[in-house]
Amino acid sequence: xxxxxxxxxxxxxxxxxxxxxxxxxxxxxxxxxxxxxxxxxxxxxxxxxxxxxxxxxxxxxxxxxxxxxxxxxxxxxxxxxxxxxxxxxxxxxxxxxxxxxxxxxxxxxxxxxxxxxxxxxxxxxxxxxxxxxxxxxxxxxxxxxxxxxxxxxxxxxxxxxxxxxxxxxxxxxxxxxxxxxxxxxxxxxxxxxxxxxxxxxxxxxxxxxxxxxxxxxxxxxxxxxxxxxxxxxxxxxxxxxxxxxxxxxxxxxxxxxxxxxxxxxxxxxxxxxxxxxxxxxxxxxxxxxxxxxxxxxxxxxxxxxxxxxxxxxxxxxxxxxx
Amino acid sequence: xxxxxxxxxxxxxxxxxxxxxxxxxxxxxxxxxxxxxxxxxxxxxxxxxxxxxxxxxxxxxxxxxxxxxxxxxxxxxxxxxxxxxxxxxxxxxxxxxxxxxxxxxxxxxxxxxxxxxxxxxxxxxxxxxxxxxxxxxxxxxxxxxxxxxxxxxxxxxxxxxxxxxxxxxxxxxxxxxxxxxxxxxxxxxxxxxxxxxxxxxxxxxxxxxxxxxxxxxxxxxxxxxxxxxxxxxxxxxxxxxxxxxxxxxxxxxxxxxxxxxxxxxxxxxxxxxxxxxxxxxxxxxxxxxxxxxxxxxxxxxxxxxxxxxxxxxxxxxxxxxx
Numbered sequence: 001x002x003x004x005x006x007x008x009x010x011x012x013x014x015x016x017x018x019x020x021x022x023x024x025x026x027x028x029x030x031x032x033x034x035x036x037x038x039x040x041x042x043x044x045x046x047x048x049x050x051x052x053x054x055x056x057x058x059x060x061x062x063x064x065x066x067x068x069x070x071x072x073x074x075x076x077x078x079x080x081x082x083x084x085x086x087x088x089x090x091x092x093x094x095x096x097x098x099x100x101x102x103x104x105x106x107x108x109x110x111x112x113x114x115x116x117x118x119x120x121x122x123x124x125x126x127x128x129x130x131x132x133x134x135x136x137x138x139x140x141x142x143x144x145x146x147x148x149x150x151x152x153x154x155x156x157x158x159x160x161x162x163x164x165x166x167x168x169x170x171x172x173x174x175x176x177x178x179x180x181x182x183x184x185x186x187x188x189x190x191x192x193x194x195x196x197x198x199x200x201x202x203x204x205x206x207x208x209x210x211x212x213x214x215x216x217x218x219x220x221x222x223x224x225x226x227x228x229x230x231x232x233x234x235x236x237x238x239x240x241x242x243x244x245x246x247x248x249x250x251x252x253x254x255x256x257x258x259x260x261x262x263x264x265x266x267x268x269x270x271x272x273x274x275x276x277x278x279x280x281x282x283x284x285x286x287x288x289x290x291x292x293x294x295x296x297x298x299x300x301x302x303x304x305x306x307x308x309x310x311x312x313x314x315x316x317x318x319x320x321x322x
Numbered sequence: 323x324x325x326x327x328x329x330x331x332x333x334x335x336x337x338x339x340x341x342x343x344x345x346x347x348x349x350x351x352x353x354x355x356x357x358x359x360x361x362x363x364x365x366x367x368x369x370x371x372x373x374x375x376x377x378x379x380x381x382x383x384x385x386x387x388x389x390x391x392x393x394x395x396x397x398x399x400x401x402x403x404x405x406x407x408x409x410x411x412x413x414x415x416x417x418x419x420x421x422x423x424x425x426x427x428x429x430x431x432x433x434x435x436x437x438x439x440x441x442x443x444x445x446x447x448x449x450x451x452x453x454x455x456x457x458x459x460x461x462x463x464x465x466x467x468x469x470x471x472x473x474x475x476x477x478x479x480x481x482x483x484x485x486x487x488x489x490x491x492x493x494x495x496x497x498x499x500x501x502x503x504x505x506x507x508x509x510x511x512x513x514x515x516x517x518x519x520x521x522x523x524x525x526x527x528x529x530x531x532x533x534x535x536x537x538x539x540x541x542x543x544x545x546x547x548x549x550x551x552x553x554x555x556x557x558x559x560x561x562x563x564x565x566x567x568x569x570x571x572x573x574x575x576x577x578x579x580x581x582x583x584x585x586x587x588x589x590x591x592x593x594x595x596x597x598x599x600x601x602x603x604x605x606x607x608x609x610x611x612x613x614x615x616x617x618x619x620x621x622x623x624x625x626x627x628x629x630x631x632x633x634x635x636x637x638x639x640x641x642x643x644x
Binding site for chain 1: 345346349350351352353354355356357359362363364365366367368369370371373374375396397399400402408409410411412440441442443445446447448450452454456457461464466467468530531532547
């Protein structure tokens with residue numbers, strides 16, 4: 001049987017890097033990084049648990065991609081460029097087919113973002129992945145949750161809701177044509193971290209985060225931390241291409257309170273509208289203006305006629321959602 | 323029921339730090355660190371799984387201590403001083419009593435080492451903890467596994483084997499008096515990270531690591547990476563106070579191939595003997611010379627008469643050990 005050390009060597013020892021910031025990678029008690037002089041380090045960690053964040057029989061290539069993508073998405077939401085990451089992995093068994101697929105999906109996305117695997121841990125246990133990712137950015141340029149200003153526009157990247165729609169398909173809440181389900185499921189299984197957009201928004205956006213638990217709940221964190229309120233034009237929300245074919249009520253529900261979108265939600269001054277659109281073009285990412293930050297606390301949902309809409313929606317919470 | 327955010331606020335939001343290296347802690351997409359100018363960053367990650375690394379009913383205070391201790395031990399083995407850590411936690415339920423105890427044990431050790439909790443993730447799932455720890459050290463001073471030199475002495479900190487003896491007690495392999503079992507179990511549940519010794523050994527020791535899977539296996543990593551061999555004086559190994567009362571065969575077995583010791587094993591030139599002893603005194607840590615590094619590959623075990631001893635011992639491996 002494959003030992004812990006063989007397993008790491010065979011599947012996770014990436015081709016050696018020429019990145020001068022990485023002084024020592026996998027194989028010692030610690031990895032060693034040489035931070036770029038004058039830059040701030042951004043750090044985020046996410047744990048994914050089988051049966052909770054993904055199906056136990058999930059395709060390992062897509063799973064490898066998703067594990068790193070959700071972490072890179074946190075760097076994007078801060079405006080940081082990736083440097084490196086660590087991976088801790090609990091596996092029920094050392095299955096070569098699964099490991100081959102998982103490492104392939106993981107390292108392909110890592111290569112795309114020049115983000116090196118520098119260390120980790122493997123152990124036997126219920127399938128669980130924990131990635132900690134490191135990025136850098138100039139001090140003072142981070143897109144924080146507490147920086148929204150009254151009068152800011154609220155923007156969102158890409159489209160929302162197709163990941164949630166795919167889940168509804170798996171759960172048989174909604175019957176989807178096989179081809180549609182497959183397309184929607186790509187958004188669920190292979191989210192795109194918006195790194196280039198996050199970096200392009202430095203100095204332009206005020207506050208930002210990535211939408212993982214649903215727009216309303218996540219935007220709520222910006223409002224709470226910034227001590228402001230907001231109005232959202234709910235029929236301006238960019239629904240995913242498959243969700244767009246669904247009735248209005250589902251479009252509203254899944255764009256507002258779907259999960260697993262991994263799009264950026266950010267606020268920026270009105271004076272920066274042209275700059276935001278330019279940042280979207282430069283990073284090849286659609287950006288849509290969806291509302292505005294207001295002094296009055298709370299979140300108001302407005303329809304196309306400017307009328308307040310009352311919806312019972314809740315954001316996903318790991319300990320209160322059944 | 324306690325929500326994910328309430329849980330973090332209530333149990334893990336440490337009193338605010340005055341450490342200028344921590345620009346932003348818990349609560350945003352990323353934490354932000356300002357690395358000390360000219361210092362290298364040391365990073366290590368460890369995952370602990372219920373039923374594998376600890377018993378499901380383990381005391382939460384001791385468990386909180388142990389989770390961070392095993393990570394700090396990796397910093398110690400590199401000669402790094404702690405700065406901060408992240409915690410990802412999968413919990414079957416949000417149990418206030420357990421969380422109170424766990425965070426108490428965790429944060430007490432964190433405070434002792436001025437190591438701030440700067441971020442994390444909580445999710446529902448089989449009880450699993452993943453900590454990633456950050457430390458710093460001057461470039462070029464890291465105690466690497468590949469730096470042992472032929473002629474070096476081999477040293478070990480503290481004592482070995484009491485943690486393994488405690489496990490033998492739990493498993494009923496060995497019958498221990500209740501008081502003895504309790505003392506040995508402290509070594510298993512509350513290992514002491516040798517941070518001060520690791521820092522004191524900068525510029526004195528060549529290679530180092532921490533012993534987590536057993537001395538022979540772990541020393542084997544130094545030998546393999548440094549392309550050298552060694553002789554160990556197995557009856558010079560410092561057995562823990564409770565293990566010392568056991569017969570010779572058990573003393574040898576548990577000092578050589580016990581696990582969970584979290585002591586440092588390191589090599590240093592003969593010319594540094596006085597400096598090593600001074601480093602031990604300065605850090606209030608017993609150090610014992612146990613062998614020497616040789617050009618001939620392999621590990622030779624010698625008894626008090628200088629005779630080679632042949633023992634069938636294996637190091638713990640998560641995927642090959644049953």
